[in-house]
Amino acid sequence: MFHRAQHLLLILTFMLITPLACWAGEAAHGPQAKAGKGPAILLVTFGTSVPSGQAAFVNIEQQVKKAYPNTEIRWAYTSQIIRKKLAKQGTVLDSPEIALAKLMDQGYTRVVMQSLHMIPGAEFHEIYTNGKLFGQMAGGFDKVMVAYPLLSSDEAMEKTLQIVATTIVPKERQANEAVVLMGHGTHHPSDAIYSALMLKAQKMDANMYVGTVEGHPSFDEVKEALVKKGIKKAYLVPLMTVAGDHAMNDMAGDEPDSWKSQLTKAGIESVPVLKGLAEFDPIVDLWLENLKTAMQHVQ
Numbered sequence: 699m700f701h702r703a704q705h706l707l708l709i710l711t712f713m714l715i716t717p718l719a720c721w722a723g724e725a726a727h728g729p730q731a732k733a734g735k736g737p738a739i740l741l742v743t744f745g746t747s748v749p750s751g752q753a754a755f756v757n758i759e760q761q762v763k764k765a766y767p768n769t770e771i772r773w774a775y776t777s778q779i780i781r782k783k784l785a786k787q788g789t790v791l792d793s794p795e796i797a798l799a800k801l802m803d804q805g806y807t808r809v810v811m812q813s814l815h816m817i818p819g820a821e822f823h824e825i826y827t828n829g830k831l832f833g834q835m836a837g838g839f840d841k842v843m844v845a846y847p848l849l850s851s852d853e854a855m856e857k858t859l860q861i862v863a864t865t866i867v868p869k870e871r872q873a874n875e876a877v878v879l880m881g882h883g884t885h886h887p888s889d890a891i892y893s894a895l896m897l898k899a900q901k902m903d904a905n906m907y908v909g910t911v912e913g914h915p916s917f918d919e920v921k922e923a924l925v926k927k928g929i930k931k932a933y934l935v936p937l938m939t940v941a942g943d944h945a946m947n948d949m950a951g952d953e954p955d956s957w958k959s960q961l962t963k964a965g966i967e968s969v970p971v972l973k974g975l976a977e978f979d980p981i982v983d984l985w986l987e988n989l990k991t992a993m994q995h996v997q
């Protein structure tokens with residue numbers, strides 16, 4: 699379904715997006731640089747209001763704590779809608795900017811923000827920009843680093859697909875049954891990463907597909923391919939940090955427009971896997987590699 703020219707274009711797009719590097723900001727750090735508190739780790743995610751989705755965050759925090767004991771670890775949610783919803787229920791979560799301001803106010807001089815997003819998309823670039831600006835403030839941080847999200851290199855993409863195929867998809871899956879990953883998708887140019895992932899998935903396993911809720915490849919493209927191939931059963935896997943609203947409703951919901959319902963209508967039985975990627979340690983390890991790289995720059 700992809701031509702060679704498209705393949706090259708995708709690789710080029712990926713190369714253009716990723717070299718933005720994880721440097722966010724570095725103020726002149728003189729002799730007092732090591733005197734301040736830190737480094738603190740700020741885990742930045744889109745957030746979720748689905749209670750069962752919290753399991754993913756609990757797991758990440760445990761793994762980060764294990765790798766960096768005695769380090770201040772905090773959370774920030776990039777989604778204002780989720781923060782407002784949770785605040786109404788009595789749970790207050792900071793935005794990345796508020797979390798940074800608090801750390802600065804409390805005397806931390808070095809911070810690593812770990813993007814727990816899938817791709818270097820709109821949210822990643824926003825925290826990258828604001829992290830950089832915080833790093834430039836006078837009398838504040840000596841160093842602010844923003845560590846890459848999950849799908850930030852060719853290697854990470856391949857490893858993610860391998861983990862999905864070997865660890866996340868139930869063992870009973872037969873080779874003639876499909877695996878369909880549900881990515882979010884975005885208007886941001888990094889949406890091309892999902893198409894690059896689709897190419898890799900197809901190369902690895904002809905029955906593994908990647909679709910998105912809001913971008914490309916679209917679910918219609920995937921469904922069409924499954925029907926054409928005569929697939930009878932498909933495992934649906936959220937390509938998302940948590941199994942939140944998109945996984946529960948857009949993917950596995952009973953509404954007629956959910957992926958599950960649309961596949962049923964097309965004569966394809968579907969088995970949704972209702973777990974977020976961050977519930978699987980090998981995936982968390984990939985984020986930890988990105989965190990380690992950034993942490994080495996603030997020690």
Ligand code: CO
Pocket residue numbers: 882944
């Ligand atoms: Co969404």
